Amino acid sequence: MRQNKRLKALLKKYKHAYHLHNALIQLSEQASTVAELTLLYPAIHDILQKYVPSKSFYVVLVEPQSQQLELSYFSDEKDGISVPLNRENNFEEGATGYVFKQGKTTYFTKQQMHDAAQQGLFKALGTPAEHWVGVPVYQEKNIIGVLAAQSYDTEQGYSSQQINLLEAISLYLATAIERVKKRELLESEVKLRTRALTQSNDALNVEIQQRKSALQRxxxxxxxxxxxxxxxxxxxxxxxxxxxxxxxxxxxxxxxxxxxxxxxxxxxxxxxxxxxxxxxxxxxxxxxxxxxxxxxxxxxxxxxxxxxxxxxxxxxxxxxxxxxxxxxxxxxxxxxxxxxxxxxxxxxxxxxxxxxxxxxxxxxxxxxxxxxxxxxxxxxxxxxxxxxxxxxxxxxxxTKELSQANLHLQMQIDERKKIEQQLYHDAHHDSLTSLPNRNLFLTQLEKTLKFYQRHPDEHFAVLFIDLDKFKDINDQLGHHAGDEFLISVGQLFSQCIREHDLLARLGGDEFVILLTHLTEPNQAEDVANRIINIMRKPFCTKGICVQSGASIGITYSKQSYKHTDEIIRDADAAMYYAKNSGKNRFELFHPLLTEPMLQHESQTLHHLDVLPMTFRSSDIISMDEHYQYASLFEAFGEHPVLGFTSFDILKKFASDKEQHTKVELQLIQQAYQQAQNAEIAVALLPCSSLLLEEHKFSLLKATLKQPVNNEQLCLLFDEQELRYASAQQLENLKQLKKLGHSIGLNNFAKDKCELNLVTEIECDYLLLSSTFSKRVLQQESYDLQLQGVLAITKLKQIKVIAKGPSILNFRALLDKHGINLFVAKQHPLTSAIPATLKNSELK
Missing domain, CATH: 3.30.450.40 (GAF domain)
Incomplete structure (x- = not known):
């Protein structure tokens, strides 16, 4: 019962964090889109009303010249706008001025406000509210105003979470106001400069007349x-x-x-x-x-x-x-x-x-x-x-969209410079989707490459995207529907990247994305996963639905790149490999994709069973008792082109699935033998979901019959692969557990945290991804997700293993949540795996 209450409390905290995060995102979007301050405050008010009782809400800011508090926005259920503007209502003398002077959040009930006014702390102004809360607005370390919300309903007060949300909004409000003011100033300067230009060109006059007609419509x-x-x-x-x-x-x-x-x-x-x-x-x-x-x-x-x-x-x-x-x-x-x-x-x-x-x-x-x-x-x-x-x-x-379009058209008529900018925009953007075109993308990529050559720490990545089954949409729904689909895809892709990233359409059904300021390589993989997930939804029009997808190739910045053509070539090669490997997926570029070689050399490079392989073992340490609890085995091979490379990368180049299956079954046998030789209590070995397919599962069961101690070897299946596994594969996974074999989830929460997978699959171990572990240190919302994961794993008696940076605050975080198992230093095992497989070894 206590565990359920704790879980509910954790879920409540997560919901509050989600509301807070969502409100700040909406505020950021409004600050980036509204044209003037008079539109920003109502937008903030609309956001607040979704989460906080704030029908009565106002914002008071310091006027720079007079240094007096002046009303910037006011909405009240009972008092009209004339009440706060009355000369007798001086904000410095009321509760608002009190919060401004104190510089901290203040919450009053009706009785508390009356008592404070009687004590002479401030004057009671306007209609008394049942609940009143005022939050100071800071710009850096200086207070520049106060935002306040009040409720006339005795039952509708303000919780601590709601006050926290108001405080978070106030922290971002000064920045949002500054952004809108700068945009207003820029538009004013452009307008003044444009009015000075003469409009003597006959062709421009014709265009203006056409735009006037469009404006009238x-x-x-x-x-x-x-x-x-x-x-x-x-x-x-x-x-x-x-x-x-x-x-x-x-x-x-x-x-x-x-x-x-x-x-x-x-x-x-x-x-x-x-x-x-x-x-x-x-x-x-x-x-x-x-x-x-x-x-x-x-x-x-x-x-x-x-x-x-x-x-x-x-x-x-x-x-x-x-x-x-x-x-x-x-x-x-x-x-x-x-x-x-x-x-x-x-x-x-x-x-x-x-x-x-x-x-x-x-x-x-x-x-x-x-x-x-x-x-x-x-x-x-x-x-x-x-x-x-x-x-x-x-x-x-x-109506709002038309109002913005109306304003834009009016500015085009009055401002010649804006018209010239529009002409430049048309020359560098795709006419169908309005996305940047090939010329603009290559220009920006050239600048990014030169900047990277001067600053090697500023990494970037290029994603080459080719839409799957686009021809089917044109053939079944018509070219008009195909155009609608491309426009929709462009809008969806834009939602998957940051503001400073660049999305462009090269032509046809090919798109490219330039990601800059990367702090870690898997950020590009996160973007690719988001794109693949949104493309899983069918495209429907006029009652007909067609399933599409996206094949994505990714290449990262490296010093060997000298020209943009090389970058596009490598991303394109990775994309074609993703398309040939099953579509609706992404692949990272490898030199093997563009390496020129003879046919017999190519066949040799794609046969895993001829590559010498070894295991690398990482110790899994218990923090409580400071001893080696288990080991994490990872297979590596010596490739003639890629060099010493992990098995996860090598298996992408396997000549067929049967070869992949044979090699992986051999790795399972060798891992168990080496665990016995090294007297390791538990050996965790990453495996692919390919082994769970119906005709390969029998081979896996035959291989697993040989070990005497089933619990000494734990098979780790990747969480992302299981998320899209078939019903038969999931049923075979459950059968493994029923047969007494130890199984676990690998790379959990790499891109998103799906707790339903933990509840559905009976497993012994859960290995957190290093990406998730790093994000737990950086953002509070991921800390809340971790608490939810630990609550469920504790109920199901699943051992959680952390994989992340070897730093003190990371260890302290593990100890805080009760995680006492983590992946420590990696070292190679002494014995190597035989290069050539024999069929007799698999029977």
């Missing part, structure tokens, strides 16, 4: 998008749509029709006509409206075309129409959404008062898609309130 779309939130009901939305259409074309007579596919009926919820009243719903027939719906195209109908449609039978009239009340010009556009056509919008003119043209058709087609989205949102809100809220949220997001 954006403003129309902006107005239509606002209807989702501003229109009181559907009738109000129809009326406002009519008013908007009047600004772009002749719309004296206009009606909106909705089409229900299930019932086959057309209804006319809105109609304004100088000759006709309201139109009653009807069955789908052969009218002008049905022509627009069936063709899903905008139609312009004049008297001559009307007669042609009647003569051909495409259009039929139920009853004759008086010629004086017959439209002389008719324009109808379909209202299309992702679910298909939901209706149409029609403008018509009588007595030749207006003649609709192709320009009118293009304009009404342009806005009809947005109108359809608005109407669909409103219709859905009537059917389901919850669905309406979701759609309204999406429309709000689109």
């Amino acid at each position: 954006q403003q129309i779309l902006f107005k239509i998008s606002e209807l989702t939130t501003q229109a009181k009901n559907l009738d109000d939305a129809y009326f406002q749509i009519h008013e908007i259409i009047k600004t772009i074309t002749y719309a004296k007579n206009l009606y909106i029709a909705l089409y229900d596919k299930e019932t086959g009926c057309i209804s006319f919820p809105y109609s304004v006509d100088e000759f006709q009243g309201s139109t009653q719903p009807r069955r789908f027939a052969k009218g002008y409206s049905e022509l627009v719906i069936s063709t899903e195209e905008t139609q312009i109908i004049h008297p001559q075309r009307a007669q042609e449609l009647l003569d051909s039978g495409i259009v039929e009239r139920e009853k004759p129409i008086d010629e004086s009340r017959r439209a002389t010009s008719w324009l109808g556009a379909p209202l299309k959404t992702s679910q298909g056509v939901i209706g149409l919008i029609v403008c018509q003119a009588y007595n030749n008062e207006h003649l609709f043209t192709q320009d009118d058709a293009e304009l009404i087609t342009f806005v009809s898609h947005q109108i359809a989205t608005v109407l669909q949102t409103k219709l859905a809100s009537q059917a389901l309130k919850k669905s309406h809220q979701e759609l309204a949220s999406r429309v709000n997001e689109k």
Whole structure:
């Protein structure tokens, strides 16, 4: 019971750490994207409300000139903005000023604040809150302001975790404000310099006129998008749509029709006509409206075309129409959404008062898609309130995007320099995905290579990515869907790298990534794993799904590189090897991939059974009793090209899986024999999940029957391989345990910590990866993950072994959590493994 309570407490701490981490990431994103400070504070407020009771929230900062506290943002459930701006409400005299002077976080209940005011610590200002918390904002060592949250609900106070979150936000707030201020100053300087330039170039004037036209269309779309939130009901939305259409074309007579596919009926919820009243719903027939719906195209109908449609039978009239009340010009556009056509919008003119043209058709087609989205949102809100809220949220997001696009277009019109920058951008970026193109990537790679040659400690890596089965997407879904897929992939890849890294599209389905400022090589492998994981999700469009993937080649910086062509060549070679090895995986570059050799030499290099191999043993030491508890065996081979190399790398070049299996089974036999000769209590040997495949598992069981003591040899299976193992492989792993053999998880939590694997697999040992051990020292969130791992392993009686740096604070951390086993110094074993395998040894 106590263990469960402790586990719950640990999970609660992990959840708090996750919320804190997520809030800081969102704040960083807002500081990087908002255009001005007035947008930053509401964004911070929105982030806080997800985790902290903060409907009433304000920010007070020191004004640099007067050195007085001034209000920067204010939102309150009860007090209006006039209350804090009242001259009598001096922030220095209130609780805010008190926190500013004290320089530390202060939390008051309503009674505590009243008592403090009575003691003369500060004046009580505004409506008394049930709970009030103020957090100082520091810039370096100087306090520059206070952020405060208050609650008028007696039951809704502030926990220590929530106050910690407020303090974390305050620590980053000064940096975020400084970033936004610098961006505002830069934009102001660019605007002043640009206004000084003359706009005498005729071609530029033409472009500006085109952008003005585009801006007008954006403003129309902006107005239509606002209807989702501003229109009181559907009738109000129809009326406002009519008013908007009047600004772009002749719309004296206009009606909106909705089409229900299930019932086959057309209804006319809105109609304004100088000759006709309201139109009653009807069955789908052969009218002008049905022509627009069936063709899903905008139609312009004049008297001559009307007669042609009647003569051909495409259009039929139920009853004759008086010629004086017959439209002389008719324009109808379909209202299309992702679910298909939901209706149409029609403008018509009588007595030749207006003649609709192709320009009118293009304009009404342009806005009809947005109108359809608005109407669909409103219709859905009537059917389901919850669905309406979701759609309204999406429309709000689109409105913000349109607002940003509107601002960008306005700046392009006013600023010549911005236009020139855009032209430069177009020349160095891919037109489809907007990612940097080959030229920009090679230029940046050249700079990075030269910098590395001057500073060899500043390592970098290049990832060459080729999408798997991209041709299937083009063939099955069409080239338009292929373009959508490439755009989506570019956006997903961008989420897998840091801000200073570079993602580019070389062309077709080939992408490259330049990672700089690497502190350890496996950072590139982490990026590759993230890309492979996100590509496991199928790509779907129009009800059809196609599975893709990514084959990735990685090469790291090295002094032998003199030209960028060499780097691209090696990354490309590693990518082709990954693709030929099964796709949707990554491979590191090895000289073997580009080494020129004769055919018989190539075959020799790819046969593991002809390479001399030895074991290296690492002592596993017990900290409590200071003795050698076990040994970790790792196989190495002498390769003619790669040199003395680990078996994990050599097996990538095996000529086939059967050869790989034979060599690995031989290694198991030799490991047990050497453990017996060296009188080692327990020998841990890394193995591949290939041995768990159905036709190879019988050979493994036959090999394991020979040792007398099953517990003396423990087979370590890599956690990443087991994560993607088949059901049969996992069942064979469980059978090994039932047969009495000792098994363990190797390299646990190398890229992510999956506790479900520990709970599902019955194992004796769990070897933490060195990457995870290092991160535990650097970030508190990984420390919490380690506590969760140890809680589960303690319940299941699994021995945890740490593998990491041999430094005192690492050992102290192990002792703190109760880990007393760690991998110590490595040394070679004296006896070597025979180079040539015999089939008789495997029977």
